[in-house]
Amino acid sequence: MPDAKQGTKQETMHVNLKVKRYDPADSGGKTWWQEYEVDIHPDSTVLDALIEVREQNDGTLAMRCACRASICGSCGMKVNGSAKLVCKTRAIDVSPNGEQMTIEPMGNQHVVKDLVVSLDTFFAQIKRVEPFLQPDHVPAQGEYIASNASMENLLTSMNCIMCGCCVSDCTVLEVDSNFIGPAALAKAWRFTEDPRDGKRDERLKMLNDEDGGMWDCTRCMKCVDVCPKGVAPMDRIMELREAAIQAGNTNTPGYHHTESFYNSVKKNGRLDETRLAIDSAGWTNLPRLLDLAPIGIAAMRKGKLPPLFPHKAEDHKKVKDLYESVEGESK
Amino acid sequence: MKYAFYPGCVARGGAPELYDSALAVMERLGIEHVELTKAACTGAGVLQEKNLKMGDILNVRTFAMAEQMGLPIMVLCSTCQGVMAQANHRVKKDPEYLAEVNKHLAAEGLEYKGTTSVKHLLWALIEDIGLDKLKETFTRELTGMNMAPFYGCYMVRPTDALEFKANPTRETSLEDLIEAVGGTVTDFAGKTACCGFPILFINQANSMKMVANHTGTAKDLGADAMVTPCPLCHLNLDGYQPKARKQVRGDKADLPVIHVPQLIGLAMGMSEKALGLQKHIVSTKEIVRMAEALPTRI
Ligand code: SF4
Ligand code: SF4
Ligand code: SF4
Ligand code: SF4
Ligand code: FES
Numbered sequence: 001m002p003d004a005k006q007g008t009k010q011e012t013m014h015v016n017l018k019v020k021r022y023d024p025a026d027s028g029g030k031t032w033w034q035e036y037e038v039d040i041h042p043d044s045t046v047l048d049a050l051i052e053v054r055e056q057n058d059g060t061l062a063m064r065c066a067c068r069a070s071i072c073g074s075c076g077m078k079v080n081g082s083a084k085l086v087c088k089t090r091a092i093d094v095s096p097n098g099e100q101m102t103i104e105p106m107g108n109q110h111v112v113k114d115l116v117v118s119l120d121t122f123f124a125q126i127k128r129v130e131p132f133l134q135p136d137h138v139p140a141q142g143e144y145i146a147s148n149a150s151m152e153n154l155l156t157s158m159n160c161i162m163c164g165c166c167v168s169d170c171t172v173l174e175v176d177s178n179f180i181g182p183a184a185l186a187k188a189w190r191f192t193e194d195p196r197d198g199k200r201d202e203r204l205k206m207l208n209d210e211d212g213g214m215w216d217c218t219r220c221m222k223c224v225d226v227c228p229k230g231v232a233p234m235d236r237i238m239e240l241r242e243a244a245i246q247a248g249n250t251n252t253p254g255y256h257h258t259e260s261f262y263n264s265v266k267k268n269g270r271l272d273e274t275r276l277a278i279d280s281a282g283w284t285n286l287p288r289l290l291d292l293a294p295i296g297i298a299a300m301r302k303g304k305l306p307p308l309f310p311h312k313a314e315d316h317k318k319v320k321d322l323y324e325s326v327e328g329e330s331k
Numbered sequence: 332m333k334y335a336f337y338p339g340c341v342a343r344g345g346a347p348e349l350y351d352s353a354l355a356v357m358e359r360l361g362i363e364h365v366e367l368t369k370a371a372c373t374g375a376g377v378l379q380e381k382n383l384k385m386g387d388i389l390n391v392r393t394f395a396m397a398e399q400m401g402l403p404i405m406v407l408c409s410t411c412q413g414v415m416a417q418a419n420h421r422v423k424k425d426p427e428y429l430a431e432v433n434k435h436l437a438a439e440g441l442e443y444k445g446t447t448s449v450k451h452l453l454w455a456l457i458e459d460i461g462l463d464k465l466k467e468t469f470t471r472e473l474t475g476m477n478m479a480p481f482y483g484c485y486m487v488r489p490t491d492a493l494e495f496k497a498n499p500t501r502e503t504s505l506e507d508l509i510e511a512v513g514g515t516v517t518d519f520a521g522k523t524a525c526c527g528f529p530i531l532f533i534n535q536a537n538s539m540k541m542v543a544n545h546t547g548t549a550k551d552l553g554a555d556a557m558v559t560p561c562p563l564c565h566l567n568l569d570g571y572q573p574k575a576r577k578q579v580r581g582d583k584a585d586l587p588v589i590h591v592p593q594l595i596g597l598a599m600g601m602s603e604k605a606l607g608l609q610k611h612i613v614s615t616k617e618i619v620r621m622a623e624a625l626p627t628r629i
Binding site: 081171172174175176179215216217218219220221222224225238241242245252253254257258259261262265269270313314315316318319321322323325326 | 340343368369370371372374375376377378379380381382384385388389392435436438439484485488489490520524525527528529530532533534536537540541544
């Protein structure tokens with residue numbers, strides 16, 4: 001089929017695609033890989049290549065797209081294993097020397113057909129954070145006023161186009177579908193930071209206490225890496241944690257872990273691993289401590305338990321002085 | 332080559348075999364080093380959750396010490412590498428911020444000008460020594476040994492702070508090393524994922540699932556061992572593998588997880604003891620046997 005067009009285009013690029021297919025109608029759902037080859041203009045995107053496949057080679061290939069300008073958020077897919085908006089991804093950047101590229105539907109979401117995933121998972125996560133303003137008063141007259149600076153601060157998160165790329169590649173969602181996920185947490189941050197919202201404390205407490213809340217993120221940075229809009233969800237999650245701590249939420253292992261680490265370095269200039277483990281579990285949490293013990297004993301038999309007395313950096317007193325100068329500054 | 336050596340807390344604490352094997356390999360290669368004994372912890376990204384600036388100050392202090400010595404920093408840990416690279420990136424692109432950070436260092440007579448580079452041993456071997464030169468020190472090829480790479484998040488993301496564009500070999504550094512020692516790469520999707528260590532004490536069930544998935548998948552694909560440049564990944568993937576595999580897959584821990592210099596040491600013909608391989612939780616006996624059965628050249 002592409003032959004028919006040969007000669008009409010001066011410059012073409014040959015693209016090799018390996019696409020993961022899924023047909024729910026085929027005996028209860030069948031998955032297979034299918035290879036395609038198309039010729040496209042070298043400036044084309046991966047989406048252009050897929051559309052070419054659908055129009056010229058195989059009309060049964062299901063995919064979703066609309067704006068073709070990275071605005072609508074509907075064309076998220078995995079390209080060579082990592083989530084991308086295919087309309088924003090040039091084919092030549094993915095395969096500069098004509099290497100075969102693999103295209104799969106996004107991860108951590110239910111596949112409807114071929115490259116199309118259902119939006120249900122994504123929006124169920126978003127709904128958990130009550131993604132709407134909840135002011136605690138009605139202004140005496142006129143509208144709710146917010147400063148320019150406070151709105152500019154929200155831009156990172158407000159740039160989210162709900163494409164689901166971050167959810168697709170989140171390493172925690174891979175093992176725990178109850179995790180609220182990067183997009184929803186970035187959205188939650190947008191409301192805790194909005195000066196017009198009246199439920200900041202409740203929001204922080206909920207995300208702090210909830211199973212699958214802000215402390216379950218592993219800080220793997222995948223969401224930062226794949227987000228096409230610079231939302232940097234993990235950075236927003238770190239800000240949520242800091243805000244939650246400052247708002248007095250000190251009941252989580254996550255809090256104790258951060259606090260213990262901070263203080264260990266303050267005291268020793270270095271980390272005291274034994275203390276970190278115990279502090280994170282909580283001194284009074286006997287089941288958790290017993291849970292850690294066998295591993296400690298196994299390690300000790302192999303001659304590698306961290307020393308009971310923490311190893312100090314030679315200059316640990318200078319480190320302590322530094323802490324004090326920085327802490328003094330923020331008071 | 333000479334480096335300001337920053338082994339990191341884990342190599343000095345929970346993973347002493349990493350420290351010992353790194354020194355052995357560096358000595359064989361004639362790499363000189365001065366250990367930065369006065370430097371503090373990088374903060375590992377955890378301290379940064381509470382106070383980002385404090386973390387940056389501690390790291391810039393370390394950079395300034397190396398700068399005074401006129402040496403690049405060498406680290407042994409993906410996390411140290413990543414956290415330091417991010418701090419360096421932040422202060423280098425923002426002179427005002429650097430000046431502010433420097434204010435806190437003045438009392439110690441330190442000032443960072445922004446010239447220190449930070450390199451993991453793995454990168455230094457590839458970029459500064461070169462794999463060909465490295466190969467000259469090998470006494471055997473690890474033919475037939477299947478190795479699954481496991482990078483650790485901080486060695487692969489974020490790519491701008493890690494300067495992947497300027498140093499394209501960093502993206503495939505582990506695979507390149509495995510091939511250089513004569514081994515076969517067991518490629519698997521989890522190689523750039525998270526080992527689960529940061530949530531070990533926070534959500535252990537999820538952390539165990541990550542450990543079991545990565546080690547189990549690599550084993551199913553035929554790996555004889557997993558290689559990692561990160562001692563924190565090692566702590567989780569090795570130390571917690573018995574528990575994770577039992578809990579999640581109902582099987583036994585059967586995939587040894589070795590440090591980068593241990594892999595190199597095996598190719599250099601070093602002994603199990605010299606490399607601290609007997610200190611692992613998951614037995615490394617089988618891979619030591621495999622390596623020792625291979626022909627040696629002198
Ligand atoms: S940083 Fe956290 S939220 Fe983002 S992908 Fe990793 S685990 Fe998920
Ligand atoms: S945060 Fe980024 S990756 Fe996630 S849904 Fe929004 S735009 Fe997409
Ligand atoms: S990041 Fe880890 S290994 Fe590196 S210095 Fe800190 S605790 Fe030690
Ligand atoms: S995989 Fe885990 S321990 Fe290793 S670098 Fe990433 S977060 Fe750290
Ligand atoms: S088609 Fe709209 S974002 Fe790609």
